Amino acid sequence: MDVKTLCLAVLFKGEATGYEIKKAFEEGPFAHFQRASFGSIYPALSRLLAEGLAEAEAREQDGRPDKKVYRLTAAGRDAFHQAIGQDPEPDQFRSDMLFLLYFARELPMDRVADLIDRYIDSYRSQAEHIVACRAQRLASGEEIDPGRWLVSGFGVAIYQAAADYLIENRDRLLSGNGRLPEAAE
Amino acid sequence: MDVKTLCLAVLFKGEATGYEIKKAFEEGPFAHFQRASFGSIYPALSRLLAEGLAEAEAREQDGRPDKKVYRLTAAGRDAFHQAIGQDPEPDQFRSDMLFLLYFARELPMDRVADLIDRYIDSYRSQAEHIVACRAQRLASGEEIDPGRWLVSGFGVAIYQAAADYLIENRDRLLSGNGRLPEAAE
DNA sequence: TAATGCATGTAATCGGTTACATGATTCA
DNA sequence: TGAATCATGTAACCGATTACATGCATTA
Numbered sequence: 350m351d352v353k354t355l356c357l358a359v360l361f362k363g364e365a366t367g368y369e370i371k372k373a374f375e376e377g378p379f380a381h382f383q384r385a386s387f388g389s390i391y392p393a394l395s396r397l398l399a400e401g402l403a404e405a406e407a408r409e410q411d412g413r414p415d416k417k418v419y420r421l422t423a424a425g426r427d428a429f430h431q432a433i434g435q436d437p438e439p440d441q442f443r444s445d446m447l448f449l450l451y452f453a454r455e456l457p458m459d460r461v462a463d464l465i466d467r468y469i470d471s472y473r474s475q476a477e478h479i480v481a482c483r484a485q486r487l488a489s490g491e492e493i494d495p496g497r498w499l500v501s502g503f504g505v506a507i508y509q510a511a512a513d514y515l516i517e518n519r520d521r522l523l524s525g526n527g528r529l530p531e532a533a534e
Numbered sequence: 535m536d537v538k539t540l541c542l543a544v545l546f547k548g549e550a551t552g553y554e555i556k557k558a559f560e561e562g563p564f565a566h567f568q569r570a571s572f573g574s575i576y577p578a579l580s581r582l583l584a585e586g587l588a589e590a591e592a593r594e595q596d597g598r599p600d601k602k603v604y605r606l607t608a609a610g611r612d613a614f615h616q617a618i619g620q621d622p623e624p625d626q627f628r629s630d631m632l633f634l635l636y637f638a639r640e641l642p643m644d645r646v647a648d649l650i651d652r653y654i655d656s657y658r659s660q661a662e663h664i665v666a667c668r669a670q671r672l673a674s675g676e677e678i679d680p681g682r683w684l685v686s687g688f689g690v691a692i693y694q695a696a697a698d699y700l701i702e703n704r705d706r707l708l709s710g711n712g713r714l715p716e717a718a719e
Numbered sequence: 720t721a722a723t724g725c726a727t728g729t730a731a732t733c734g735g736t737t738a739c740a741t742g743a744t745t746c747a
Numbered sequence: 748t749g750a751a752t753c754a755t756g757t758a759a760c761c762g763a764t765t766a767c768a769t770g771c772a773t774t775a
Binding site for chain 1: 535540543546563564566567568569614615618619622623624625626627628629630631632633634635636637638639640641645653656679680681682684685687688689691692694695696698699700703706707
Binding site: 600601 | 752753754755756757758
């Protein structure tokens with residue numbers, strides 16, 4: 350998904366500054382499945398202005414530098430609806446972890462163990478983080494958006510499954526380094 | 535992972551042509567977690583030659599155009615070991631499907647249902663495909679590479695989990711469109 | 720006082736995709 | 748006859764990242 354569409358999407362949920370849009374990809378609702386940098390966000394926002402899809406308002410702040418709050422126009426909302434109406438190609442997951450583990454035989458055992466442990470940790474903590482966010486949203490009493498709920502639930506399920514798989518197969522890979530793992534299936 | 539390293543990796547497993555390397559990302563062992571196009575593979579192979587990491591041999595074929603078989607040099611194998619010795623950053627999954635489903639409320643119900651069904655199918659068929667490959671490898675009697683086995687198992691687990699999650703939550707999202715899904719947790 | 724957070728933006732660079740160019744063989 | 752497979756490569760283009768430039772306020 351290109352950054353322009355991503356900005357359209359964030360702004361569709363409400364007005365925001367470039368800085369806040371960045372945060373939406375770091376901590377916010379899109380954190381675990383999309384990302385964008387300032388170097389792509391600011392030019393994208395300028396393009397949105399130029400194309401009449403958004404309008405900006407400068408807001409003064411005490412002390413802080415001014416912020417520029419972007420808001421979609423009617424044309425912008427249309428453009429967004431059109432964008433999500435397109436047919437997507439199936440997702441393909443790219444993973445450096447799998448690339449590395451594929452070559453487990455070429456690496457020292459302790460290095461493999463370390464890699465697996467680190468990935469278990471990162472998957473687990475990501476799952477826990479999302480779970481915490483969900484609990485908080487539930488407790489807050491705010492209205493729950495079904496799409497958002499489904500998406501965060503998906504994140505939990507996938508990260509959990511990834512961590513579980515690694516935990517279950519860690520020792521098999523390490524001890525059986527050369528022998529047949531998981532043969533009893 | 536850049537294409538140069540990816541080529542290094544494929545060649546580490548044995549000599550190959552550019553065309554065969556491409557296939558490794560389409561049907562081969564790297565299919566479900568890395569990808570590369572001709573436009574990046576051929577220049578990468580030239581670079582490997584120029585840097586002395588690989589050597590090529592032209593092989594004539596009956597009828598077919600000549601093929602150029604690449605093979606790593608000792609320096610190439612070193613470079614590969616060095617590459618997999620680097621510390622990777624954690625994987626981040628990017629997903630257009632999740633992006634779309636996040637905005638379920640903005641889409642017609644039948645469109646959402648169709649999207650989910652298509653993704654269930656694609657996840658399920660990817661899982662089944664990997665399972666079939668694994669069964670075949672097991673039956674073939676060839677030696678099983680533990681790293682490769684772990685990686686393909688990971689693929690099965692993740693795709694399975696993704697499909698399962700969507701199946702379980704499909705109707706909740708569709709019927710409760712506006713109400714609270716999965717509240718009974 | 721050093722780092723972090725808030726805040727916006729540009730420029731160099733890079734890596735990769737898409738499309739193009741070429742051409743024979745085999746299979747439906 | 749047309750499509751798919753095998754086979755190699757180039758060039759235009761694009762999107763995005765990284766690093767840079769600036770600057771104030773707060774917190775450790």
